[in-house]
Amino acid sequence: MSLCQAIANIVRPYAAGKHVDVVRVKIGALRQAVPDSLSFCWTLLRDYEDMPDAELEFEVVNAEIDCRSCGHHSTIDSPWSLSCPDCESADVEVLRGNEFLVTSLDVS
Numbered sequence: 001m002s003l004c005q006a007i008a009n010i011v012r013p014y015a016a017g018k019h020v021d022v023v024r025v026k027i028g029a030l031r032q033a034v035p036d037s038l039s040f041c042w043t044l045l046r047d048y049e050d051m052p053d054a055e056l057e058f059e060v061v062n063a064e065i066d067c068r069s070c071g072h073h074s075t076i077d078s079p080w081s082l083s084c085p086d087c088e089s090a091d092v093e094v095l096r097g098n099e100f101l102v103t104s105l106d107v108s
């Protein structure tokens with residue numbers, strides 16, 4: 001629920017007085033946010049926030065890591081195992097995957 005609230009907090013000042021059609025959100029895989037459950041809580045929240053037709057669209061960003069053990073750069077699509085796919089070391093640097101951005105709005 002908190003991510004939905006955060007989205008609403010970002011959108012609200014831009015939406016002031018306008019009709020919001022689409023809210024586009026970029027979200028990193030490491031956020032462990034399930035788009036289905038986010039969409040569900042958004043449908044509850046948007047009425048309360050007085051933007052009843054605002055659709056939420058997601059762009060999920062895969063996580064990227066640099067392994068400190070073997071030096072490999074890897075893309076990770078599962079948020080549940082943050083380790084190097086090559087050597088299975090957990091000593092990794094996370095380069096991407098924690099994004100949480102409202103990238104654009106369609107208003108009318």
Ligand SMILES: [Zn+2]
Nearest residue numbers: 067070084087
């Ligand atoms: Zn490695």
